[in-house]
Amino acid sequence: MRRPLVLFALLLAFASPHAAAAAEVRVFAAASLTDALRDAAAVHERQTGDRVVFNFAASSTLARQIEAGAPADLFLSADEEKMDALAHAGLIVASTRVSVLSNTLVIVVPKDRGMNLPSPRALVNVKTLALAEPSRVPAGIYARRYLVAQGLWDRVAAKVIPVENVRAALAAVESGNADAAIVYRTDALISHDVRVACEIPRASGPRISYPFALLRDAEEPAAARRLLAFLRSKTARAIFARYGFLTL
Amino acid sequence: MTAEELQVLGLTLRTAALSTLVILPPGLAVAWLLARRNWRGKSLVETLITLPMVMPPVATGLILLELLGRRGPIGGWLDRTLGLQIVFTWRAVVAAMMVMSFPLLVRAARVAFEEVNPRFEQIARTLAAGETRVFFTITLPLAARGITSGVLLAFARAIGEFGATILVAGNIPGRTRTLSLAIYDLVELGRDGEAFRLLGVAVVIAFAAVWTAEAFLRRTHESHRP
Numbered sequence: 001m002r003r004p005l006v007l008f009a010l011l012l013a014f015a016s017p018h019a020a021a022a023a024e025v026r027v028f029a030a031a032s033l034t035d036a037l038r039d040a041a042a043v044h045e046r047q048t049g050d051r052v053v054f055n056f057a058a059s060s061t062l063a064r065q066i067e068a069g070a071p072a073d074l075f076l077s078a079d080e081e082k083m084d085a086l087a088h089a090g091l092i093v094a095s096t097r098v099s100v101l102s103n104t105l106v107i108v109v110p111k112d113r114g115m116n117l118p119s120p121r122a123l124v125n126v127k128t129l130a131l132a133e134p135s136r137v138p139a140g141i142y143a144r145r146y147l148v149a150q151g152l153w154d155r156v157a158a159k160v161i162p163v164e165n166v167r168a169a170l171a172a173v174e175s176g177n178a179d180a181a182i183v184y185r186t187d188a189l190i191s192h193d194v195r196v197a198c199e200i201p202r203a204s205g206p207r208i209s210y211p212f213a214l215l216r217d218a219e220e221p222a223a224a225r226r227l228l229a230f231l232r233s234k235t236a237r238a239i240f241a242r243y244g245f246l247t248l
Numbered sequence: 249m250t251a252e253e254l255q256v257l258g259l260t261l262r263t264a265a266l267s268t269l270v271i272l273p274p275g276l277a278v279a280w281l282l283a284r285r286n287w288r289g290k291s292l293v294e295t296l297i298t299l300p301m302v303m304p305p306v307a308t309g310l311i312l313l314e315l316l317g318r319r320g321p322i323g324g325w326l327d328r329t330l331g332l333q334i335v336f337t338w339r340a341v342v343a344a345m346m347v348m349s350f351p352l353l354v355r356a357a358r359v360a361f362e363e364v365n366p367r368f369e370q371i372a373r374t375l376a377a378g379e380t381r382v383f384f385t386i387t388l389p390l391a392a393r394g395i396t397s398g399v400l401l402a403f404a405r406a407i408g409e410f411g412a413t414i415l416v417a418g419n420i421p422g423r424t425r426t427l428s429l430a431i432y433d434l435v436e437l438g439r440d441g442e443a444f445r446l447l448g449v450a451v452v453i454a455f456a457a458v459w460t461a462e463a464f465l466r467r468t469h470e471s472h473r474p
Contacts, residue, residue: 060436060437061436064435064436064438067438128336133419133433133436135437136436136437160420161336161418161420162418162419162420162421163418163419164414172336172418175313175317175318175319176317176318176319177313177317177318177335177336178336
């Protein structure tokens with residue numbers, strides 16, 4: 001009597017992902033979007049029944065993975081260059097590309113015994129500055145671009161500790177292992193262990209924008225388009241705004 | 249090779265050599281205690297030493313980061329008393345290499361000590377040699393091949409270390425970027441061609457180390473034959 005029941009249950013378990021109408025959207029997203037996007041996706045999942053699966057990392061890492069054929073439906077990058085590269089390689093559906101979010105940079109220091117950095121110029125006094133790898137990761141590239149424009153790069157380059165992504169730069173300051181880091185304002189807002197020493201005004205900082213696009217090899221294009229549309233909706237924008245993102 | 253590649257290779261070889269040198273005395277001591285003495289907690293120590301070999305390297309790295317970080321128990325103390333920073337410096341590279349290659353050295357040295365016939369040691373003792381003298385004139389020379397093989401394996405493991413290193417030492421060009429990290433970095437940058445050249449270097453070093461280690465072991469077995 002028992003065995004048919006067990007078999008039936010097993011069958012159900014294996015069959016259900018396909019049987020159900022719910023689709024699984026695989027989203028490759030910039031590390032800085034982690035918290036806001038999780039919130040937004042939870043709302044979308046409740047509304048549509050779709051499931052959203054994330055791969056958060058530096059946009060440069062994600063772009064490499066997508067180029068190498070990683071299975072993904074949407075790419076949410078933290079800079080236009082990474083999306084340009086994928087567009088150039090014909091890997092995105094160009095008509096779906098849209099940039100709705102922006103951000104600003106801040107300089108953070110450890111909360112308890114952080115140094116006083118009244119202006120970016122004071123960075124010449126720190127011993128170590130954590131940056132997302134400034135040769136490839138968007139947050140680091142933005143930071144370097146800003147420091148170069150301010151004529152500070154040559155004086156701080158030797159202090160730079162390049163790390164995997166912007167959240168790793170934040171973590172290096174949280175643990176006190178780096179004196180300072182340049183991260184997005186939204187990263188600083190979610191951390192309790194860092195203090196914003198100085199904000200880089202939007203006008204003098206680099207132009208930051210987050211392009212989103214559907215990938216050519218998406219397995220769930222319809223569901224991915226639904227999610228993309230949701231991310232541009234008022235509801236999603238309100239969530240992003242709550243996390244400190246600027247919505248365009 | 250370019251200047252940058254030579255720099256990476258130089259740093260890797262120097263840190264790996266230093267790591268192997270530093271773990272050699274404690275490694276031999278532990279291996280000898282495991283091979284020749286019975287004591288309480290022996291199997292616990294044995295297991296603890298082997299852990300880094302089977303644990304995810306990144307988990308070992310996390311433990312090291314907690315211990316050696318500026319607010320960690322060891323890193324904090326060094327920072328306060330000597331003003332020495334470990335994390336994100338070459339010292340962290342060496343520390344990661346030490347922890348990850350220690351088990352290889354101990355295991356090889358232990359087997360080498362166990363293969364030394366205790367009767368030779370007994371005879372030396374009957375000829376009034378003290379324990380220290382027995383160790384340095386009988387045990388160590390007879391175990392030398394096996395130990396050398398372990399040293400080479402530990403060195404090779406140190407050169408390949410990645411997971412713990414990237415957490416505690418970061419990937420700082422010219423300071424903590426070792427061969428493995430440089431390969432990873434080049435792949436991430438899409439410079440696969442250059443990555444392949446470094447891969448070639450890594451293969452050559454690993455091959456040479458393992459080949460030589462095996463050669464030493466083969467000769468050991470031959471010399472132990474009656």
